[in-house]
Amino acid sequence: MFAKILIANRGEIACRIIRTARRMGIATVAVYSDADAHALHVEMADEAVRIGPAPVGESYLVADKIIEAARMRGAEAIHPGYGFLSENPDFVDKAVAAGLTFIGPSAASIRAMGLKDAAKRLMEQAGVPVVPGYHGEAQEIVILASKAREIGYPVLIKARAGGGGKGMRRVDNPDDFAEALSGARREAKAAFGDDRVLVEKYIEKPRHIECQVFGDNFGNAVHLFERDCSAQRRHQKVIEEAPAPGMTEAMRAAMTEAAVTAAKAIAYSGAGTIEFIVDTSQGLRPDRFWFMEMNTRLQVEHPVTEMVTGLDLVEWQLRVAAGERLPKAQEDIRLAGHAFEARLYAEDAAKGFLPATGTLHHLKFPETAPAGTEMRIETGVRAGDAISPYYDPMIAKLVVHGPDRPSALAALREALAHTEIAGATVNVAFLAALAADSDFSSGNVDTGLIARHQDTLTAAPPPPAKDIVAAAALAAAGIDQRPATDDPWSGLPGYAHFQAMPKRVELRFGEEGIAATVDVEDGRWSVAIPPAHKGRTSAQGPTPTPQGGGESQRPYSEVFPPDRRDGSLSPSPLRGGVRGGGEPSTRLARWPGHVTVFDGAVGYTFAVPDPLEQADGGAGGVGSLRAPMPGLVKLVRVARGETVAKGQPLLILEAMKMEHTIAAPHDGVIAEIAAEGAQVNDGVVLVRFADQDAGQHPAG
Missing domain, CATH: 2.40.50.100 (RNA polymerase II/Efflux pump adaptor protein, barrel-sandwich hybrid domain)
Structure with a gap:
């Protein structure tokens, strides 16, 4: 076994590899760009080497820098993670020429599967079913458009290199083909340095089901069952699960046999994934799935396979790369229970899933899973880290496992409802809405599900209830706990030498300004909210009716009732009760100029204006x-x-x-x-x- 390896990647996958290597007694070397100098994977590794500025073209994609770092620190092997150089055969050749072991397949295997058109021709020869389409070398628009007509619309234009939905366009009408082709080529060139494409028949109600395969250097190959990755937005996976819902034994046998055949056809060694497109218009049938592509690396969603098999895929990678045989034979690999993985991104789902940047001023994941289930969090960030524009905006992968699909799905919903992120726009509420969607819940999933339900899944949450506004007002006032003396203002910074009096707090929620009043009544903090506030009433009852018109002077929220003398603001019951039953659920985060109050998976963020700040003046304006x-x-x-x-x-x-x-x-x-x-x-x-x-x- 290796004594030391270098990880040619960053973020959550680098952290994930480090954990397994540490358990196996293997030392690790991290690499980092200037943007990642203080990243979690750098802190976790035994050693770390700077490889350049933030742009990937000057750091993580520079093979020579990574190989030099490995040699300089005495690493014996390089683990590529996924993305970056993980499927670059030239990088593999360079690493091997430098006397290093590449923890992954051979350069020949990567080349065989690296271009979608060539890979599909190879799979046809091996007897693996492929999607009808044009996979030839000609790239002239007149030929591609002619082939599209022969195939029959709708068609899918796909970059022949890379993946992740980049360089992909659906075309429903011949008149739109030229513009779609131009866009696909530009995107493919930017992402993969290769603007060549192929054209395939678009499957109307497709599911994306993939099989995890593993091979060694002794000719052995096995499958580790299937994953369903049909919940996608813009051709990128959102929630994955294993096994696939509704999978029949006949379908599983046919699909896994095809996957192992594909792996053996290229003498594959290491972890790989055979991706299939499935026509579900007539249910799951063994004759209605086709090979799409092979990912010659570890997949982002590999944890769901680990959860249902009890195996560590990174350990398998290390053992195979070190020259060992596969740890288990096919008959010894068992499928148990059900698992989901939700990808938490910094993105604005309501704006077409635009990637977002920002500082994670508050980051808190649930600490336990519901009884009878398991949970793990895969992340490469901590509170205080920034989401950079240079890399994928993933924050974490939330993975759950239960004895069956309903229990695992319930655990996923629970985990999302207790995830707190403030400082950047995130997709937690969207994921929670998807996990609660009736079609998703029933397993009636295809790749068009999110697009069909997008308006509902990305709808803005209801206005904050007034108890949420009250919690934000107290936090903005700097109040952390119940009054400790008969003069509660004496414990509040800035008020120790002033006569007790109500404090006015200005908040802004979106375009709405809210003026709340914080006061004390019978030794308890209280908050009065103007009746003009547009928020809904809380779960505990209606808003008190103003007396005599104007702003109500009666406290709306009693945050610290007499029976909770040790109460604190986070968490603490509002209006003397709990929201939704169970434990008190008011959760909040204060961060520069803002307060975020969490209500399940929704985070309500209030700006706290600084009276000393001058308005921007509207540079750029509405025009x-x-x-x-x-x-x-x-x-x-x-x-x-x-x-x-x-x-x-x-x-x-x-x-x-x-x-x-x-x-x-x-x-x-x-x-x-x-x-x-x-x-x-x-x-x-x-x-x-x-x-x-x-x-x-x-x-x-």
């Missing part, structure tokens, strides 16, 4: 569009002076390896627009319309 995130202005579609209509695409912003179209919010005339090729920061004005406040000039 402008700002960049929703840092990125590159990839393509400008209109010119200065041009008249545009509401909804018309104005430019394409490339951020986090994805393209985002910036469209006109209303009719107007373009006064200025960012220059094509400009690198812009979050909030920079991209477009300014004529006859509006000039504000900032767009990025140039």
Whole structure:
């Protein structure tokens, strides 16, 4: 076994590999860019080496720097994790030439499966069913469009390199083919350095089911059953589960046999995943699944397979790479229970899942799982860490396991309801809504589920109940615990030498300003909320009716009732009770200029205005569009002076390896627009319309 390995990756997967290596007595070397100098994986590893600036093209994708770091620190092998260089055969060749072991398949196996068109031709020869389509070398638009007509619309244009939904476009109409092809090529070139594509028949009601396979260097290959990854948005997985709901023994036997056949066809060694597209229009049938691609690496969703098999896939990788045989034969691998994995991202689900940046001022995961279930959190960040625009915005993977699907799903919902993140826009509420969706709950899942239900799944939460506003007001007032003396104001910073009197607290929730009054009544803190506040009433009852009109002077929320002398604000019951039964559920976080109160999976964030701060003055104003995130202005579609209509695409912003179209919010005339090729920061004005406040000039 290896004495020391280098991990050529970052974030949660690097941390996950380090844990197994440590358990096996293997020393680890981390690599990091300038953006990751204080990252969790750097702290966890035994040693760490800086490999360059933040951009991946200058750090994590520079093979020579990583190999030099391994040699310099005496590592015997390199684990690539996933993403970055994990499926780069040239990197494998360089590592082997340097005398290092690559913990993964051979360069030949990666090349065989690295290009989707070539891989599908190989699978056809091996007898593995493939999706009808054009997988040839010709890339002329006239040929590709002709093949699309032969296949029959709708079709799917797919980058032949890479994955993750990048470089992929569905086309329903021949008139849209040229534009879709152009967009797919641009995105593929940016993500993979290869703009070549293939064209396939689009399956109308598809499920994405994949099989985990493992091979060794002695010709052995096994499967570790299947995972269902059909819950996707923009062709990227959101919640994965194992086993696939509704899977029949006949279907499982056919699919796993095909997966093992595929692995043996390329003499595969290490962990790999065979991905299948399944036509569910007639249920799960052994003759209605087709090979899509093979991922020649560990998958993001591998923990669900570990949960249902009780195996450590990273340990298997290390043992196989060190020259050992597979730890178990096929007949010794058992499937037990059900598991889910939910991917927690910094993203705005309501805005088309735009990636977000920000500092994780508050980060708290549930500590225990419901009785009879298990839970694990895979993360590479801690409270105080920043979500960078340079890398994937994943915060964590929340993984649960139960004896059956209903118990595992209940555990997932419970875990999401007790996850607290403040400081960045996150998708926790969206994940909770998906986990509660009736189709998802019943296992009636296909890759179009999220798109069909997107408006419901991404709907804004109801306005905060007044007890939530009251909790935010108390936190904004700096109150942490029940009054300790007969003069409760004496314990409040800044009030020790003043006569007791009500304190007015200004909050802002979205566009709404809220003026709350914090006071003391019978030795208890109390909060009065103006009746003009648009929030709903709490679960405990209606808002007290104002007496004599105007603002109510009666306290709405009694935060510290007499029977909880040791109570503190987080958690503590509001209105003398608990919300939803069980333990007190008021949870909140204070962070610079803000208070976030958590209500289940929803976080209500209130700005706490600083009276000394001057207003921004509205630079950019309503007559402008700002960049929703840092990125590159990839393509400008209109010119200065041009008249545009509401909804018309104005430019394409490339951020986090994805393209985002910036469209006109209303009719107007373009006064200025960012220059094509400009690198812009979050909030920079991209477009300014004529006859509006000039504000900032767009990025140039």
